Amino acid sequence: MRTSIHLQTSPPHLFSPPLASPSLNQDSQKLLCAQHAASLVKPSTILGLGTGSTASLFLEQLSDLLSAGSLHSIVGVPTSLKTDALAKTLNIPLTDLGSHPVLDLSVDGADEVDQELNLVKGRGGSLLREKMVEGASREFVVIVDETKLVPRLGTTGPIPVEVVPFGWDYTIMKLKELFKGEIGFDAKLRTVWDAKEGKEVPFKTDNENYIVNLLFEKGISGDLRLISDEILRITGVIEHGIFIGMATSVIVAKKDGKIEILNKK
């Protein structure tokens, strides 16, 4: 189901010349969907707080509403150490999953969204805590700019897989075996530049694990649930960044300043 809401930027005036449609850059689109999502949060919500640049804008909006007194009694469950730190600087009250195993709502960004509202997440390095918190939420609202909409997952970048550091090269071998025959497939350990060491070192997640990037030349094809199960069956794999059927709705901010809301069927 698709709903389209045109955001009114200024009151219409009878004699004004027609306004040219705005062309928002990606950052403004992120802000637009973050603002929209924050306006939907009700008082007394147990709220999963996502990770990434779009989710950070949402946290800032939330904090503004809290300090203006137009929202109250919110308590957040952060999905990463970065979000935990940001929420603390923004004075957003926090709790944890153990104390609130069922959340009312989670709001988070995504790297990709397909037509069934399946997602790729984790290109920023967070996926396991996100999947736990968002999976525990009655409602999971995803906020994205329109560049994130794809016909097939894995078309604009890698699908991240969190793996244990022990035997990571063995785990990569098993992942390569799984996708053998997939044209243009590759699996690579994610690394970062360590200035102290003067070399590339493995990227470490909040859980001290590594990330393997699965690269598909034309996106991932086939039954996503089956593929998900097969990836998870490899010993050494902890979790992957394909979020199947988890999003209840996606708020998409468009270049023309419109918001489109995609709801789970």
Ligand SMILES: O=C[C@H](O)[C@H](O)[C@H](O)COP(=O)(O)O
């Ligand atoms: O690891 C990062 C998270 O899954 C983010 O939600 C995702 O990468 C989207 O981030 P951004 O809003 O910065 O594009």
